[in-house]
């Protein structure tokens with residue numbers, strides 16, 4: 841069993857597709873073991889995406905991520921990190937596979953509906969950014 845952090849980004853919440861996104865995770869064998877709705881400050885978004893701070897899209901990305909509420913979740917399942925990334929689709933929705941969340945719902949490379957951890961170490965750090973061990977129904 842593996843755990844990963846998933847975020848339904850502000851565009852996903854605005855599009856009213858929280859249920860659709862979660863259904864895609866659950867129907868593919870991922871279980872929600874922690875969940876919360878919150879709105880990040882600009883500073884919190886900068887902290888979350890600190891690895892990208894030198895990238896040209898950092899300022900716009902952190903404005904976007906703090907522009908409205910998000911849903912943060914811990915997903916658990918066999919191979920959860922890779923499976924979640926597969927269900928999400930490629931970062932650029934134009935390159936994402938058919939039937940992925942980003943292919944179906946993203947409207948730009950930035951507004952791509954979901955975040956998912958990309959490796960075990962980042963999953964651990966990202967889960968701890970939003971949840972304490974007592975919040976997680978593992």
Ligand code: UDP
Nearest residue numbers: 897901930931949950951952954955956958
């Ligand atoms: N992003 C962007 N422009 C880019 C690349 C990425 O706005 O050229 C945004 C996009 O929202 C992406 C996030 O920055 O999801 C983090 O980028 P990363 O490369 O880590 O992609 P992800 O892991 O989310 O697929």
